[in-house]
Amino acid sequence: MDWIALWLSLKLSFWTTICLYLLGIPLAYWLSFGKKRKWKILVDSIVSLPLVLPPTVLGFYLLILFGNSGIGTVYSKLFGKSLVFSFEGLLIASIIYSLPFMVQNLAGAFSLVDSKLIEASLCCGESQWNTFFKVIFPLSLQGFLRGTVLSFTHTLGEFGIVLMVGGDIPGKTRTISIALYDQVEGLNYQGANTTALVLLLFSFFVLFLVYSTSNSQWKRKNLFI
Amino acid sequence: MCFLYFTSLFSFFLIPPFSVCFAQSQKPLQTSTLTVAAAADLRFVLPEIISPFQTLNPDVKVEVIYGASGKFYEQILRGAPFDIFLSADKEYPFLLYTKGYVAEEPFQYAVGRLVLWMRKGLFGEGKDWKELLTNKKVSKIALANPLHAPYGKAAKTALENAGLWEKLDSKFVYGENVIQAFQFAEEKDAELAFIPLAIALSPKASKEGNYVEIPLSFYPKILQYGIIIKKTANLSIAKKFKDYLLSEESQKTLKKYGFGP
Numbered sequence: 001m002d003w004i005a006l007w008l009s010l011k012l013s014f015w016t017t018i019c020l021y022l023l024g025i026p027l028a029y030w031l032s033f034g035k036k037r038k039w040k041i042l043v044d045s046i047v048s049l050p051l052v053l054p055p056t057v058l059g060f061y062l063l064i065l066f067g068n069s070g071i072g073t074v075y076s077k078l079f080g081k082s083l084v085f086s087f088e089g090l091l092i093a094s095i096i097y098s099l100p101f102m103v104q105n106l107a108g109a110f111s112l113v114d115s116k117l118i119e120a121s122l123c124c125g126e127s128q129w130n131t132f133f134k135v136i137f138p139l140s141l142q143g144f145l146r147g148t149v150l151s152f153t154h155t156l157g158e159f160g161i162v163l164m165v166g167g168d169i170p171g172k173t174r175t176i177s178i179a180l181y182d183q184v185e186g187l188n189y190q191g192a193n194t195t196a197l198v199l200l201l202f203s204f205f206v207l208f209l210v211y212s213t214s215n216s217q218w219k220r221k222n223l224f225i
Numbered sequence: 226m227c228f229l230y231f232t233s234l235f236s237f238f239l240i241p242p243f244s245v246c247f248a249q250s251q252k253p254l255q256t257s258t259l260t261v262a263a264a265a266d267l268r269f270v271l272p273e274i275i276s277p278f279q280t281l282n283p284d285v286k287v288e289v290i291y292g293a294s295g296k297f298y299e300q301i302l303r304g305a306p307f308d309i310f311l312s313a314d315k316e317y318p319f320l321l322y323t324k325g326y327v328a329e330e331p332f333q334y335a336v337g338r339l340v341l342w343m344r345k346g347l348f349g350e351g352k353d354w355k356e357l358l359t360n361k362k363v364s365k366i367a368l369a370n371p372l373h374a375p376y377g378k379a380a381k382t383a384l385e386n387a388g389l390w391e392k393l394d395s396k397f398v399y400g401e402n403v404i405q406a407f408q409f410a411e412e413k414d415a416e417l418a419f420i421p422l423a424i425a426l427s428p429k430a431s432k433e434g435n436y437v438e439i440p441l442s443f444y445p446k447i448l449q450y451g452i453i454i455k456k457t458a459n460l461s462i463a464k465k466f467k468d469y470l471l472s473e474e475s476q477k478t479l480k481k482y483g484f485g486p
Contacts, residue, residue: 063303082303169305186291
C-alpha cells in the first residue's frame with residue numbers, strides 16, 4: 001500500500017472540495033434562482049461537459065493551457081514554477097473535472113426549496129444572504145452532502161487527467177489511482193490487489209452512507225404496496 | 226441518527242488538514258530526493274542498483290518513475306521535475322542535449338537486446354523467430370508502441386527487415402510500453418510479445434515463459450543513453466548516481482539482466 005499516494009489523493013480531494021464550494025455555491029445559486037434562461041442553458045452545458053467528455057480531451061486542453069502559451073506562463077512568472085507536473089496544476093484540473101458533481105447536486109437541491117418559504121423570508125425583511133443561510137442552506141443540506149461526497153470521491157478516483165497533466169511524480173502528482181496503475185505495470189499484483197480493495201471498500205462505504213441518508217425513493221415505493 | 230451520519234461523513238474531510246501538521250513534523254530534515262525517469266525495460270534491474278546506492282548514500286532518497294522513453298522526452302520538454310533520465314535509446318537523450326535541456330554530455334550505460342517472448346508450452350522449443358511469427362496458432366502479437374518506445378521501434382525495424390511487417394499488420398497489438406506488451410502475452414491476450422531481454426529474464430517472465438532472441442542483424446543495436454537534466458537542484462548527487470551506474474558493480478548487475486555489448 002502506497003501511503004504517500006493515498007495521502008496525496010486525500011489532500012487533493014480535500015482542497016478540490018473546498019475550492020468547489022467557493023466556485024460551486026454561487027454558480028448553483030445563479031443557475032437555480034437567476035433570471036437569464038438562455039445564459040443558464042449555456043453555462044449548464046459547459047459545467048456538465050466533464051461528465052461526458054473523455055478525460056483525455058480535457059487533459060490535452062489543460063496541457064496546452066498550462067504549457068508555454070496559456071495561463072502557465074502567467075503562473076510561472078508569478079510563482080516561479082510551472083503548473084504542469086505540480087500539485088496546483090492537478091488541483092485546477094480536478095476542480096474542472098469534478099465541477100458538475102458539486103454544481104448539479106447543489107442546483108438540484110436549491111430548486112427543490114419551496115419558493116414560498118424564500119419569498120416569506122424576503123418579505124419579512126431578511127436580506128438575501130440571511131435568506132440563503134437561514135432558509136435555503138438548511139433545506140438543501142442533502143444536496144450539499146451529495147455534492148461534497150461525490151466531488152470528494154470522484155477526485156479520489158480521477159485517473160486520465162492526472163496521468164496527462166501530472167505525470168506520475170512520487171509525492172507530488174502520483175495519486176492513489178496512478179499508484180495502482182504503476183503497481184500493475186510493475187507486475188506487483190499483490191500490492192495492486194490491496195490498493196484496489198482499499199479504494200473499493202472506501203468508495204462503497206461512502207456511497208452507502210450517502211444513500212442511507214437519502215432513501216426517499218424507497219419510501220415512495222412503499223406507498224404503492 | 227441523522228446527526229451520526231453527518232458527523233461521520235464530514236469527519237472524512239477533517240482528516241487531511243489535521244494530518245498536515247503530523248506528516249510535516251515527522252519528515253527527517255537533511256534528505257534530498259533524486260527523481261529518476263527510467264525506461265520501462267529497467268523496471269527489474271534498477272531496484273537492484275539503487276538499493277546498494279542507497280546504503281552507500283543514506284541521506285539520498287531515490288525515486289524512480291518507469292515509462293516509455295518518448296513520453297519522458299515530451300515531459301522533459303514541458304519542464305518535468307526529473308533529475309536523471311535513463312532512456313532506452315540514443316536518440317531522445319541527444320535530442321534533449323541539442324535543445325539545451327541537459328547538464329552534461331549524454332552517457333551510455335547499457336546495450337539492450339530484443340527478444341520474442343511466449344508462454345511455456347504454447348509452441349515447441351528451439352524454433353526460429355520468423356517461424357514462430359508465421360505460426361497458425363498466433364492470432365495476436367504484442368509490441369510496445371513504435372511511436373514512442375525504442376524497443377517497439379526496434380521490433381518494427383526487425384519485422385520490416387524480415388519482410389513481415391505488412392504481412393502481419395492485422396495481428397499487432399500495441400502496449401503503452403514494453404511492460405504492457407509483456408502483460409498482453411502473459412495474460413493470454415496475445416501469443417507473442419516483443420520485449421527486452423531484461424524483462425524476459427525477470428523472475429516472473431522466466432518462470433512463466435521462454436524466449437527467442439532476435440538476431441542482431443535484423444535491427445540496429447539498442448544503445449541506451451542517460452542524461453542529467455540541466456534544471457536539477459541536486460547536480461552533485463545526480464553525478465554520484467551516474468558514476469555509480471557506470472561502476473563495475475552496477476554494470477555486472479546490468480549484465481545479469483541481459484544488457485551487454
